[in-house]
Amino acid sequence: SERDIHRRAKKGIRLLLVRQGFLQVFTFLGGVVLARVLSPADFGVFGITTFLVGVLALFADFGMSPALIQRKRELSERDLQVGFTMQQALVLVVVVFVWLAAPWMAGFYPAHAMELEWLVRAMALNLYLGTWRSISAISLERELRYEKLAVIEVVESLSYQITAVVLAVMGFEVWSLVAAVLVRSLLGTVLIFRVAPWKVRLVYDPHTTLELLRFGIPFQVHRIVGNVRNWVTPTLVASLIGADAVGFLMWASSNGRKPRNIIQNVVRVSLPHFSRIQDRSEEVTQILRQYVL
Numbered sequence: 001s002e003r004d005i006h007r008r009a010k011k012g013i014r015l016l017l018v019r020q021g022f023l024q025v026f027t028f029l030g031g032v033v034l035a036r037v038l039s040p041a042d043f044g045v046f047g048i049t050t051f052l053v054g055v056l057a058l059f060a061d062f063g064m065s066p067a068l069i070q071r072k073r074e075l076s077e078r079d080l081q082v083g084f085t086m087q088q089a090l091v092l093v094v095v096v097f098v099w100l101a102a103p104w105m106a107g108f109y110p111a112h113a114m115e116l117e118w119l120v121r122a123m124a125l126n127l128y129l130g131t132w133r134s135i136s137a138i139s140l141e142r143e144l145r146y147e148k149l150a151v152i153e154v155v156e157s158l159s160y161q162i163t164a165v166v167l168a169v170m171g172f173e174v175w176s177l178v179a180a181v182l183v184r185s186l187l188g189t190v191l192i193f194r195v196a197p198w199k200v201r202l203v204y205d206p207h208t209t210l211e212l213l214r215f216g217i218p219f220q221v222h223r224i225v226g227n228v229r230n231w232v233t234p235t236l237v238a239s240l241i242g243a244d245a246v247g248f249l250m251w252a253s254s255n256g257r258k259p260r261n262i263i264q265n266v267v268r269v270s271l272p273h274f275s276r277i278q279d280r281s282e283e284v285t286q287i288l289r290q291y292v293l
Contacts, residue, residue, distance in 0.1 A: 063216025
């Protein structure tokens with residue numbers, strides 16, 4: 001019902017804000033330990049690694065998640081399967097490209113080329129894990145079931161910090177951060193699939209695919225443009241000053257974005273919320289005023 005949708009949206013915002021509080025605590029405590037154990041260069045090399053893989057991931061995504069979340073009609077299992085098939089195809093192409101092009105990509109950073117080659121390949125596996133997580137997450141987001149998502153994301157964050165700290169203390173340096181990302185993704189994928197299972201199947205439907213791309217591509221172009229400014233540090237700074245400087249700047253940037261993360265929680269809920277009432281213009285206007293005010 002309409003009232004239930006609005007109730008779940010308000011509850012979702014509150015839950016995500018509580019989740020944000022837990023994440024801040026975990027990140028702070030883990031960050032204190034990691035800052036004492038790892039060097040700025042370790043953080044810098046990790047930042048360069050995530051940048052190289054993340055740029056390709058942006059171009060491979062095609063906005064499938066928001067395209068599925070905002071659909072007017074109820075999502076069928078076939079819709080989810082078509083979205084999953086598209087994600088699998090696109091991400092597999094990117095993963096194969098990363099594995100083959102890793103030496104070339106790492107060559108832009110000669111001081112860390114040998115290490116970056118395998119770090120980039122390892123991080124590419126995280127992209128593939130994400131395709132198995134996303135469909136269940138889309139189902140929960142679309143239904144505004146943030147009580148389940150919030151708990152899973154807190155567990156993911158905790159697993160990341162524990163893994164990173166333990167491996168860093170054991171002397172794995174930058175690999176502790178990469179391993180922590182993979183552990184977080186694997187654990188999150190298992191948990192979210194148990195909470196929101198669906199029938200995994202590869203399905204291609206030209207009509208549904210075209211519908212998703214019509215919304216997804218413009219959305220993703222907007223995301224890419226918005227991310228361009230974040231590419232300065234791992235490109236120009238890394239090449240001119242080095243990985244240590246990248247580590248310091250990314251640490252500062254991460255702390256500087258914390259207040260903005262609060263707003264992003266509201267924005268995150270707004271997409272599925274407005275999508276569920278998109279045919280009721282007066283109601284959309286009323287709810288929009290509540291978000292703004």
